[in-house]
Amino acid sequence: MDFSSLIGCVSSASCMVTQSLSGLTIGMLLFLVASGLSLIFGVLKITNFAHGSFYMLGAYFALTVYQVTNNYFLAVCGAALGVGLFGVLFERFLIRRIYGSNVLMQLLLSYAVILILDDIVMLVWGSEFQSMGMPDLFRVPPIRFAGAYIPVFYLFLIVAAFAIAGGLWFLIEKTRFGKVVRAAAHNGEMAAALGINTSLLYSFTLGLGGVLAGLAGGLAAPVRSLVPGMGMSILIESFIVTVIGGMGSIVGAFVSAIVIGLTRSFGGIVMPEFTDGLMFLVMVIVLIVKPTGLFSKGRD
Amino acid sequence: MGKTGKRSIHRRAFVKGIGGVAMVAAVAGFPAIVRARNTGPIRIGVSAIMSGRVAQMGSSSTNGAIMRVDAFNTSGGLNGRMIELIIRDSKGRPDEAARINRDFINRDDCDMILSLEASTGAFAVQEVVRELGTLCMHCLSETSSLTADPKLRTPNAFRSGRQGAHDAISAGSYAASIAKEKSLKKWMTVGPNYAYGHDTTEQFLNYLNHFSPDIELGSQLWPKIFQPDYTDVINKILQEKPDAVFTCLWGGDLSSFIEQGNLYGLFDQAQYFCIALADYTTMAAVKHLPSGIHSGNRYVSTFPGSAPNAAWEAEYVRQFNSRPTNWSWEAALGMQFLIEGIRKTGSSDGNEIAGVLPGMIVNSPFGVDGTITMRAEDQTIVEYGTGWGVTQSTEPFMPNVTPTDWKLIYELEAAWKKEQGYI
Incomplete structure (x- = not known):
């Protein structure tokens, strides 16, 4: 453990800026995936273990749109729409059949989808890893601030993710649709009895979860290698975020994603070989203190 | 409930029965073990990682083998006997690799094995072929001990891939020469956190220190x-400001590291030595490859800079619509040795072929002087093209490679083997 490096970093403006920015970048991408996961669980009471594959599909959709249009913003939009549509189909044809089933059935179905999607990606895009490359707009030297290097693309990622988080908060908390979602999350049967078309709502929720995962995949595509199976690592981290924040809580996912991002960033200075362990350690501490997660409304 | 009376088997009858089964099996049941077939196709079992994150290893290496087999079959085969490849996916699991290879021998009647496994799988396959005596060509495992360690070596298993020990000597001598030329004192290393990463980094540092003892090692x-x-x-690299960084990251991991490093202008701030960059599927995948990165050659058509090498790459691209990898040439070469053995003996008998492979020299576009030798003493290849060069951001990405002198490799390899107690 290298605490002297951490103290050195905390007392250095450049290191603080660099590490905080890194933490935010990691955290914001995690939030986009985890928020969809949390939303789906909150409304459908389904744990979508295939959510990491949604992120993978988003990255590949973005790659294809970018190759065709050479426009990164269209690529991100294409990824969001494509995975959103896939989410709707996923709900209509697969998830719908296991509502009320135990978690093992959810796991079985999701794992089958993970394997099938990995193979489909391999068939369509090939087994070789692929790279989108940095769009020309962001191919500029990093900004120097307080002695730190700040990549322009990472600034864009953070701003975009904050904007998406704000939009999602507004949608859930301030619109009629949000009220319906919250009602269905609280008691789906009662919401249906009151005339809410829960069937449509469930499809839309999985679609929205897909849009968020697609956005994350599309936004990350320029700096991450695209390879079949790439969704697995982000899925595990997203579960940690969701569990810490509280299953079903978007605000919880936001806060815990930032906590995990900063844990990775600053924890990497103290224990570079134990950063994954640190994430789990944070999760264990939270679960001991508040077993249902930091922002869960359920009883502990 | 029906009657379920026990039937006792007399010990002598049991032994007789087992003996009879063994005799029948020896004559007819397991023909691959006891006798070679002289008719029908020559069956070669190929176990490879065809799925998961390193599926490229399986797909690009099987492509290399298929090219050789197609050429052999098109030319008429062995008196009309064609080679039939039976390709199965080991999923990168050593237990699965062992099971598949047992099936190749016991059930599929394969005459020989082409192992396209990474090191962990290759070691599992080695134990299977040692036990069953089937001829095996390991193509992709770069762990030197597989053939260098006499305890692991077996007379029926060979290697047609590059070796970690050779690469480390090549890397250390090249990096030391650049370190002297550019006064690179402070070094850092970045390696994937598993056996390959640690071993490769340690071996590199060993030889870097050997050639340039005055370097300072920072964070690893x-x-x-x-x-x-x-x-x-x-x-961490930006904070530590080293003069040089060695990395053995590879494939998609290396691509991500470079793409993300570009955002920080990382590659303008130190000299980078990437042992596994110079492979087209990596260099071409990195959309903005920085110029001036030093790399060991994996596969580039500019080295060896011969017409046969360029022609081989062109033919590969024509057939598979993708660029060959380091694994492609290693598998193509392994298949070539097996085919030469088949031709030389006029047989598909693994024992006979294993007898002619030690010391065999084949013409090869990947040989530093146009030939590659299967060294008799440890059943592994030597004189293949190995060296280092500097990247440029456009095709051909690495126009010039400085070859490593094989005399230097032999000298230091012998010292390493002595150190390890192998000789």
Whole structure:
């Protein structure tokens, strides 16, 4: 453990800026995936273990749109729409059949989808890893601030993710649709009895979860290698975020994603070989203190 | 409930029965073990990683083998007997690799094995072929001990891939020469956090120190394999400001590291030595490859800079619509040795072929002087093209490679083997 490096970093403006920015970048991408996961669980009471594959599909959709249009913003939009549509189909044809089933059935179905999607990606895009490359707009030297290097693309990622988080908060908390979602999350049967078309709502929720995962995949595509199976690592981290924040809580996912991002960033200075362990350690501490997660409304 | 009376088997009757089964099996049941077939296709079992994150290893290496087999079959085969490849996916699991290879021998009646496994799988296959005596060509495992360690070696198993020990000597001598030329004192290393990463880095540092004892080693960073984000590694490098960085990251991990490092202008701030960059599927995949990165050759058509090498790459691209990898040439070469053995003996008998492979020299576009030798003493290849060069951002990405002198490799390899107690 290298605490002297951490103290050195905390007392250095450049290191603080660099590490905080890194933490935010990691955290914001995690939030986009985890928020969809949390939303789906909150409304459908389904744990979508295939959510990491949604992120993978988003990255590949973005790659294809970018190759065709050479426009990164269209690529991100294409990824969001494509995975959103896939989410709707996923709900209509697969998830719908296991509502009320135990978690093992959810796991079985999701794992089958993970394997099938990995193979489909391999068939369509090939087994070789692929790279989108940095769009020309962001191919500029990093900004120097307080002695730190700040990549322009990472600034864009953070701003975009904050904007998406704000939009999602507004949608859930301030619109009629949000009220319906919250009602269905609280008691789906009662919401249906009151005339809410829960069937449509469930499809839309999985679609929205897909849009968020697609956005994350599309936004990350320029700096991450695209390879079949790439969704697995982000899925595990997203579960940690969701569990810490509280299953079903978007605000919880936001806060815990930032906590995990900063844990990775600053924890990497103290224990570079134990950063994954640190994430789990944070999760264990939270679960001991508040077993249902930091922002869960359920009883502990 | 029906009657379920026990039937006792007399011990002598049991032994007789087992003996009879063994005799029948020896004559007819397991023909691959006791006798070679002289008719029908020559069956070669190929176990490879065809799925998961390193599926490229399986697909590009099987392509290399298929090219050779197609050429053999088109030319008429062995008196009309064609080679039939039976390709199965080991999924990168050593237990699965062992099971598949047992099936190749016991059930599929394969005459020989082409192992396209990474090191962990290759060691599992080695134990299977040692036990069953079937001829095996390991093509992709770069772990030197597989053939260097006499305890692991077996007379029926050979290697047609490059070796970690050779690469380390090549890397250390090249890096030391650049370190002297550019006064690179302070070094850092970045390696994937598993056996390959640690071994390769340690061997590199060993030879770098051997040739340039005055270097200072800073932090050694070990990101986990398939890590999507390298920001923490990049930040550490930016903070430490080394003169040079050695990395054995490879494939998609190396691509991510370079793409993310580009955002920070990382590659303008130190000299980078990437042992596994010079492979087209990596260099071409990195959309903005920085100029001036030093790399060991994996596969580039500019080295060896011969017409046969360029023609081989062109033919590969024509057939498979993708660029060959380091694994492609290693598998193509392994298949070539097996085919030469078949031709030389006029047989598909593994024992006979194993007898002619030691010391065999084949013409090869990948040989530093146009030939590659299967060294008799440890059943592994030597004189293949190995060296280092500097990247440029456009095709052909690495126009010039400085070859490593094989005399130097032989000398230091012998010292290493003595150190390990292998000789």
